[in-house]
Amino acid sequence: MTVVVFGIDALDPEITERESHPHLTLSDSKKIETIVSSTGAPSTHELWPTIFTGLRPPEHGLVLDDGVAWESRALQVGSELSNYLLPESIQTKLGAWLLDKTSEDAFRVPATYYQKNRISTVFDGIEAAVIGVPNYVIDPESEDREHQLRRQMGELFKRDPEGGGRHTSENAEEFYEQCIEMVMIRTARVRRAVRSRQSELVFGYTSGLDLIGHVSHNRPELQRRAYEETDQFVSELLSDITKDDVLVLISDHGLQDGLHTDEAMIASTDPELITGVSDVTDVREAIETELTDGDHSAGSRWNTQETTEMDGQVAEQLEDLGYM
Template identity: 70%
Template sequence: MTVVVLGIDALDPDLVGREKYPNLTLNQFERIETIVSSAGDPSTHELWPTIITGKKPDEHGILLDDGVAWESSLLKTASRVSDYAIPDSLQTRLGAWLLNNTSQDAFRIPATYYEENGLSTVFDEAVAEVIGVPNYVTDPDSEDREHQLRRRMGDLFERDPEAKGGHTSSDVAEFYEMCIEMVMIRIARVRRAVRSQQNQLVFGYTSGLDLIGHVSHDRPEMQRQAYEEIDQFVGELLDDLTDKDVLILVSDHGLQDGLHTEEAMISSTDPDLLANISSVTGVRNVIESSLGHRSHQTGSRWSDNEQEDKTDNQVKSHLEDLGYM
């Protein structure tokens, strides 16, 4: 049995509905409160560490700095200098320029940060596969296709603090296709991890829906199409699950008219799990509750039972050859 968590950045409770997107709402979905950052809106940078620890940003210590995630040494240095030398408005523009014009990417804090700072996570007590969760990087030296695409978007997705949605795109149609590819790859990786039968917990994440939302504020049909396609992808993931598995979808915030909203959502194939959740800080408890009251067996997809059947047949054949059967 496997608990499967798929984080869909910016999945908005106002934009889903059971009749329109049954695979996004599953058997039960709930609106949950999110947390607003110092920049004035919910931040991916802060919220996924909150989701996996159950702690608020000021407790886990991974904080947004004036609307820009300053993970790299270059960005951190610029942040320290700009605190003294550059007004706030220009500091935000500097951060946007650095993210647009360097190969650095956000959300790359290593998983070792949590142990080093005495923080427990939902992954600590389970055999877990972690796929792309922001600011929980298990191997800082590797990257998958979603990360490669996000880092190499260039002018297809540029930060612009003065634009609606905070970003612009030189070619929205091409950008949409890139984002959908990102979603497909991450969900495919989740499906592969489920099929391996090696994990008690599979926790994957994709940012494609959020990225599309930021540049489609004047193209609502594009955001609707993204919801339709992702609903289909989640349906394919559901086909991989057994009756004993559970799927949980969770977002860090919503997104409408190009801007983050202050309400997130969670859905599950097990409605009982969502009875008492009201905030993103409660997602960890939901996952651990699901892990706690289910029995787990891990093993190869090429199971021991299959090997035992093969051995039984070999023994039977050998006995027949000897005339005992």
């Protein structure tokens, strides 16, 4: 009835193991190729638009070397001056860092960007619930708890100037709890959208696992723990998936030793869905094929009263946690 896609930033195929993480590997999983940005590493800013459009970054236009990297509010005042003071190559790398690594209000390209530029997406022409997906912002004035936590990191997430792109935290345990809260709230929002049975496609995203990975190069136990907890969150999401639904987990890249790796991952409850997916540009087609071939119209065979009661339970949990 519903295709559910949960984007887990930096879910690494080399770390995810079937025995240890049965819910992250689902019925079948595999590594897929990703795309390296102008900075020499895969970029969240570029890759999620690739995943939901099927286009490479130069084709969808959201690339790190075209000035988009300087759209952070923190740089708007000084960007004109920087054009005179900094070489273009340094501007690109610094802008990329701000987009990919800090608590600035990044990844906020509005959904209207694609309409204005006549770029089709997997969300077009269907009932879709889009939850926190980078660079597809339906309401730029709204934000949820993950957005708030990301902007409030401060000293908890700092770039290590001598770490080759790695990060440090003044309180790794506190930082870990914030990031796991991100994963929890986004999982809960996806679960609620699934339970409502109002959408053909539910597409959610969380960056918590990625952020934890960036500070785990000297605390590997934090990354291991994060995978275990994320596996448990996905197990709870699976409790809402019926035999007629399909769940897909997708990442934009991996992350080891504090740095992005050049391999992404896909997993699904339907092994056939991922058969033809070899890289991130193939994901959209696989989702659309499932939407076309399966019966994923909005509405449900579920009993309306049962669905309403289950949806209310999730809402109550969010309210108890202070998120609603």
